[in-house]
Amino acid sequence: MREGVLFEITKDSLETGLRGFPVGYCVTSFVDPMKGLTYVGRPIAELAGKSPIELIYLLYYGEMGDKNQVAHFQHELNKRAVLQDETVKAIEALPKTGHAMDSFAAALLIVGMCEGKGDYREDCLDVIAKLPHIVASVINSHAGWGKTPDPKPEMGYIENFVHMLNVPGAKTPELVQAMRLFNVIHYDHCGGNLSTFVGKAVASGMEHMYGSLAAAMTALAGPRHGRANQDCLEFVQSVLNDVGENAKAADVEKLIRKKLAANELVYGFGHAVLRVEDARATVCYNYCQKHFPNHPLVKIALLLRTEGAKVLKENPKISDPYPNIDAITGSMLMAAGFPYPDYYTVLFGLSRTVGIAIQIVYERLEARGGKGTPIVRPLYFYKARK
Numbered sequence: 001m002r003e004g005v006l007f008e009i010t011k012d013s014l015e016t017g018l019r020g021f022p023v024g025y026c027v028t029s030f031v032d033p034m035k036g037l038t039y040v041g042r043p044i045a046e047l048a049g050k051s052p053i054e055l056i057y058l059l060y061y062g063e064m065g066d067k068n069q070v071a072h073f074q075h076e077l078n079k080r081a082v083l084q085d086e087t088v089k090a091i092e093a094l095p096k097t098g099h100a101m102d103s104f105a106a107a108l109l110i111v112g113m114c115e116g117k118g119d120y121r122e123d124c125l126d127v128i129a130k131l132p133h134i135v136a137s138v139i140n141s142h143a144g145w146g147k148t149p150d151p152k153p154e155m156g157y158i159e160n161f162v163h164m165l166n167v168p169g170a171k172t173p174e175l176v177q178a179m180r181l182f183n184v185i186h187y188d189h190c191g192g193n194l195s196t197f198v199g200k201a202v203a204s205g206m207e208h209m210y211g212s213l214a215a216a217m218t219a220l221a222g223p224r225h226g227r228a229n230q231d232c233l234e235f236v237q238s239v240l241n242d243v244g245e246n247a248k249a250a251d252v253e254k255l256i257r258k259k260l261a262a263n264e265l266v267y268g269f270g271h272a273v274l275r276v277e278d279a280r281a282t283v284c285y286n287y288c289q290k291h292f293p294n295h296p297l298v299k300i301a302l303l304l305r306t307e308g309a310k311v312l313k314e315n316p317k318i319s320d321p322y323p324n325i326d327a328i329t330g331s332m333l334m335a336a337g338f339p340y341p342d343y344y345t346v347l348f349g350l351s352r353t354v355g356i357a358i359q360i361v362y363e364r365l366e367a368r369g370g371k372g373t374p375i376v377r378p379l380y381f382y383k384a385r386k
C-alpha cells in the first residue's frame with residue numbers, strides 16, 4: 001500500500017459493513033485483533049477487578065484517578081443519580097409487550113424529555129449517574145417485579161442497581177460481584193461497534209445525548225450485536241439438554257460437528273475484529289472457573305470454549321474460530337443468580353451507554369480542535385437493480 005494510505009477501497013470493499021474502514025479516533029478504548037480490549041491503553045484483564053466508578057473515571061478523564069479524585073467524582077455522580085418521580089411514572093407506563101430493549105430505548109427518550117439539559121457534557125454525566133435507576137425501573141416494570149425501591153447511590157454503582165432490582169430470591173453478594181464484572185468489561189469496545197457508531201452518527205446531526213443514546217440502544221438490541229448474549233445462553237442451554245451436565249469433551253465435539261454438518265449455527269464464536277479469544281471472555285471464564293465450577297451451564301460453556309475452537313479452526317474460511325464475550329456471560333449471570341435472559345441485553349446496555357456517552361462528548365466537543373466531527377455522510381454509488 002502507498003505510504004500514508006490506511007485502507008485501499010476497491011469494489012470488493014463495498015457492501016461489507018464498513019469492515020475495517022478507518023473512520024476516526026477513539027480516545028477511550030481500542031480493540032487489537034491479537035490482544036483484545038484496552039481501556040485508555042490498559043488491558044481489560046488488568047482492570048476487571050477495579051470498581052465501576054474508577055473505570056468510568058478512567059474513560060471520562062483519560063487517566064486513573066487517585067483516591068480523592070475518584071471519591072469526588074463518585075460524589076458528583078451520586079448527586080445526579082435519582083430520577084424525578086414523573087420520569088419513573090412515564091417509564092412505568094410503557095407497554096410491557098416487546099423486548100425490554102425497546103423499553104430501555106424509549107426510557108432514554110423519556111429521561112431526555114423530562115430531565116435533559118441539551119448540553120452534551122452535562123447530559124453525559126447525568127445519564128451515567130442515572131443509568132442504574134433507569135435500567136432498574138425498566139426491568140422491574142417490564143418483568144412485573146413491582147415498584148422500584150428508592151435509589152441509594154451511596155451503596156456503590158452496581159450495589160445500588162442490584163438493591164433497586166427486585167430480583168426474586170437473589171443471592172445479593174454473589175449477584176453484585178458478577179454484575180460488577182459484567183458491567184465493567186462492557187463499557188466500551190472502541191469506536192466502530194455498531195451501537196457506538198450509530199450513537200455517534202446520530203449525534204453528528206447534533207441530536208441531543210438522550211436521542212443519540214436511544215438510537216444506539218436500538219442498534220445494540222439486534223441479535224448480531226448485543227442480543228447475542230441472550231441467544232448464546234439459549235444455545236448453551238440447548239447443548240446442555242442434548243449432552244447432559246456430565247458430558248465429556250468428546251460428546252460436545254461430536255455435537256458441534258453434527259450441528260455444523262446440518263448447517264446449524266454454533267453460537268458464541270468469532271468477532272469482526274478479534275483473531276484470538278476475546279480478552280473479556282477470558283476474564284469471565286476465569287471468574288466462572290473460580291466461583292461456579294460445578295454449575296451445569298458453566299461446565300458446558302467451558303467445554304464449548306475448547307471444543308468449539310478446535311472444530312472451527314479446521315475450516316480455513318473461518319477467520320476467528322475463538323469464543324467471544326457472549327459465549328460465557330449468560331452462563332455466568334445464570335450461575336450468579338440472575339436467570340432472566342430476556343434482560344441480559346439490557347444489562348449490556350446499562351454498561352455500554354457509558355462508553356457511548358463519553359465518545360459522543362469527545363466527537364461533539366473535543367475532536368478536530370474542539371470543532372467536532374462533521375455530520376456523517378458516506379458515499380453510495382447508484383446501481384440499477386436489474
Ligand code: MLT
Pocket residue numbers: 188189192193194225271272325
Ligand atoms: C461489542 O462489545 O460491541 C461487540 O464485541 C461487537 C463489536 O465490537 O463489534
